[in-house]
Amino acid sequence: MKFTIQVNEGPYQHEAADTAYHFARAALDKGHEIFRIFFYHDGVNNGTRLTTPPQDDRNIVDRWSKLGQEHDIDMVLCVAAAQRRGIVDDGEAQRNGKDATNIAPGFRISGLGQLIEGGIESDRVIVFGD
């Protein structure tokens, strides 16, 4: 089956980002396809490359980057939510006059339409949040 996964919360603050990740891994191990992982609300904070979590704990952002790159998964940060929370790529930096970018590898910033499209194109949508 084809899944779209929606992640509503940021790394560490809620278990949502962890559960979503473990679900995604299990789905892929079973041979399912992940059409898109869409990060909304504070979920966009999963896409900053500037975290430095403690060495003895999981690195949530890196884990997402690796998953996305290993399996060529479309990992999208909602542009409106990202703008509010300061997650920036080159395009956003240019458009909004920011002097830095912080997007992590494997993520891209795009519109809410990507979530709706995920819902239309996928067999199942699963939402992880608070």
Add this chain to the structure above:
Amino acid sequence: MPETKKLMYINRKAPYGTIYAWESLEVVLIGAAFEQDVSVAFMDDGVYQLTKGQDTTGIGMKNFSPTYSALGDYEVNKIYVDKESLEERGLTLDDLQHLVWEDEDEDYAEKDSIRLVSRAELSEVLADQDVLFNF
């Protein structure tokens, strides 16, 4: 694109204490462009999103409640409100904004968008959906 899907946006949280109410409304508005079979449900504290008389000047936040009245223009006209949730909170339909849409098949007659439903009726509506978005 496959045939039309039934998309439902479910709102269960009060406005302003968290951003979910506003950011979920943004999804509904953007989603309207995809011409799917769209419904919106308000239950539990989500019914507070639709109350009249919201004045956010004191808290310095944008008052987004007028946006709900635009839903009709975006052809989002199936708005389910859970009766039990209203009653538990001492609210009636009169406390909520009067949301309408214009039916172009009936000479643009103005019709109510809000459908007051029992928990059991809402259960049937949810079961019928292809995609359930939660915030």
Add this chain to the structure above:
Amino acid sequence: MLHLVNKSPHDGCNLDTATSIMKDGDSLLLIEDGVYGAIKAGKAASLLEGRSVSVLGPDLAARGISEDKLVDGITIVDYAGFVDMVTASDNVQSWL
């Protein structure tokens, strides 16, 4: 439909609302802090009666909840089982 509840039954009304909406044939999966709802001695146990309920094993273990503390008839699944529950249902409702 597969219903997901991720909060403790003592923290808000998610489990109450989920169980009030569930129809015959629906499944409930308790995940994250929602696994506390599966405890036999807890107030939520009665909400689960007569329903098809599963609980995510890794979340139980993380919280030190042993199987003998759970309501009777509950199924413990891992993440692979979670995926199977999603594919076996027509849609998924996350009670956030």
